[in-house]
Amino acid sequence: MKKLLIGLFLISIPLYLQAQTVKNYEINAEFFPDDAQMYNSPVSPEAFMRANSFIEFSEITDSVIIFYLHGELKIDSILTGNKNINYTDEKVLYDYNYSRVALKVTVKASDVDENTMNVFYSGFFNPSKAGALSNYMHINKNSGVYLRGYGYTLWFPVFIEAYQNSYKADFKKITIQLPKEFKCIVGGELLEEKIDNSTYTAIWKPGLTDIFDIQCTARKFQLNAKANVYVYYLSNKTSSDKVLDYSISLRELYSRNLKSIDDTQPLYIMEMPQYGDISSGNVVGISEELFNTFEKDIRSQLTIAHELVHPYVKIPVTKENPFYAFVVEGFPSFFQIYALKRIWGDAYNLKEEMIKVEERYLAKRKTGKTSRGNKLPEEKAILNIGFDEIGNYKDTFVLSDRVWLFFYSAWVRMGDTKFDMFLKELFSFNSISYESFEELVIKYIPGFKETLNTWLNTTDYPDEIKIIK
Numbered sequence: 001m002k003k004l005l006i007g008l009f010l011i012s013i014p015l016y017l018q019a020q021t022v023k024n025y026e027i028n029a030e031f032f033p034d035d036a037q038m039y040n041s042p043v044s045p046e047a048f049m050r051a052n053s054f055i056e057f058s059e060i061t062d063s064v065i066i067f068y069l070h071g072e073l074k075i076d077s078i079l080t081g082n083k084n085i086n087y088t089d090e091k092v093l094y095d096y097n098y099s100r101v102a103l104k105v106t107v108k109a110s111d112v113d114e115n116t117m118n119v120f121y122s123g124f125f126n127p128s129k130a131g132a133l134s135n136y137m138h139i140n141k142n143s144g145v146y147l148r149g150y151g152y153t154l155w156f157p158v159f160i161e162a163y164q165n166s167y168k169a170d171f172k173k174i175t176i177q178l179p180k181e182f183k184c185i186v187g188g189e190l191l192e193e194k195i196d197n198s199t200y201t202a203i204w205k206p207g208l209t210d211i212f213d214i215q216c217t218a219r220k221f222q223l224n225a226k227a228n229v230y231v232y233y234l235s236n237k238t239s240s241d242k243v244l245d246y247s248i249s250l251r252e253l254y255s256r257n258l259k260s261i262d263d264t265q266p267l268y269i270m271e272m273p274q275y276g277d278i279s280s281g282n283v284v285g286i287s288e289e290l291f292n293t294f295e296k297d298i299r300s301q302l303t304i305a306h307e308l309v310h311p312y313v314k315i316p317v318t319k320e321n322p323f324y325a326f327v328v329e330g331f332p333s334f335f336q337i338y339a340l341k342r343i344w345g346d347a348y349n350l351k352e353e354m355i356k357v358e359e360r361y362l363a364k365r366k367t368g369k370t371s372r373g374n375k376l377p378e379e380k381a382i383l384n385i386g387f388d389e390i391g392n393y394k395d396t397f398v399l400s401d402r403v404w405l406f407f408y409s410a411w412v413r414m415g416d417t418k419f420d421m422f423l424k425e426l427f428s429f430n431s432i433s434y435e436s437f438e439e440l441v442i443k444y445i446p447g448f449k450e451t452l453n454t455w456l457n458t459t460d461y462p463d464e465i466k467i468i469k
Helices: 237-257 288-292 298-312 324-347 350-367 387-393 402-414 416-426 434-444 449-457
Strands: 020-031 048-060 064-070 073-080 088-093 101-108 116-124 138-140 144-147 168-179 183-185 189-196 199-205 207-210 216-219 222-226 229-233 267-272 278-280 283-287
Touching: 064 073, 064 116, 073 101, 168 216, 183 199, 216 267, 222 237, 229 237, 237 267, 237 288, 237 298, 237 324, 237 416, 267 288, 278 298, 283 288, 283 298, 288 298, 298 324, 324 350, 324 387, 324 402, 350 402, 402 416, 402 434, 402 449, 416 434, 434 449
Parallel strands: 020 168, 229 267, 267 283
Antiparallel strands: 020 048, 048 116, 064 101, 073 116, 088 101, 138 144, 144 216, 168 199, 168 207, 183 216, 189 199, 222 229, 278 283
């Protein structure tokens, strides 16, 4: 098969140009206020929040400004300077919000003074499985706050449509208020944390951050910290100690072997509800089951290794790049295994594990079903999986088996020393294309050109690349 050709023009995915460029945000959010109200009537604070987002634009190039919020929210007012401005709003389908519904708000650009506006809004975040059974996002006065950024939860104004490339902005300050029993994690730098009477306040400075990574989590946490790693847990102190020590070891390994990043930045690890395994900047979430079985279940250690590895294997890549799914999910998926092997050494039999992966992969190819009998998506070449198809393949097929087998094959051919050198070069890339990746691989495995094409651009699995011939 011919190599994948990267076209200059995309036909199937329309490009969306922002009519305004967001320069910075300042957000204030209060959860579960006793005086909650909507439309001038008291409402239950159970799943209620109110907030305002001050937004500054670096430029406005269209006649209207459009933004989106979660569909259960309403606009209370929009100010520019000291004056109210008019707006229109409507409920629309929006796949990048967990409920699949958003509030679309339109403002005339001519009404906005000095490229700034302050959006005041309030409403609810009730549970919804409309998007996926794994959606845990919601807020509840008893259990906490579980909000993510663009792609999951529109808890602050987002100025792009669903499925568009996210953007970065300077989140100068995010202030969160809650009942005093809670602790809150946003990400970036924690500037201040205090309790005044019955109100807990946390002020965070995420800084220049992708809107995808602006999450907000609050629970009735306890805190365990060491070496700039902060573990927020509910009750299991022993597990928090183990998670803390393991995470410090992982961070040292990744920084040494994959990519040197700013290890002076704090790392925040949270015990999360089911399906809450996340990685957002310097914040990592581990679901309760895995957190509390850390010593007994290898899945716990794999999950932490997977979530922690994201910033160390990140290469800038747009959704239109064929490498998107490979880089964003394939890389972290494999390098959790790399971490266990490097930390455990001979105590972790990597070849034995890869043989099992290969057996499962071959069975899936033959039957088209998982081990539980669930139908799988059609197998695609690694570089043919689009950004909007990741959910179909993540943790299920190709990204969690063929990718693993590819990297393992490269590791075996290179040997430990050369493989580590290869990884250091790979994760220093500022961009990635087939040509640049091919050149690097062939540098360490001469004569691998056609085999690399087979791995990445086809679904073929000939005997010569199998572990068991």
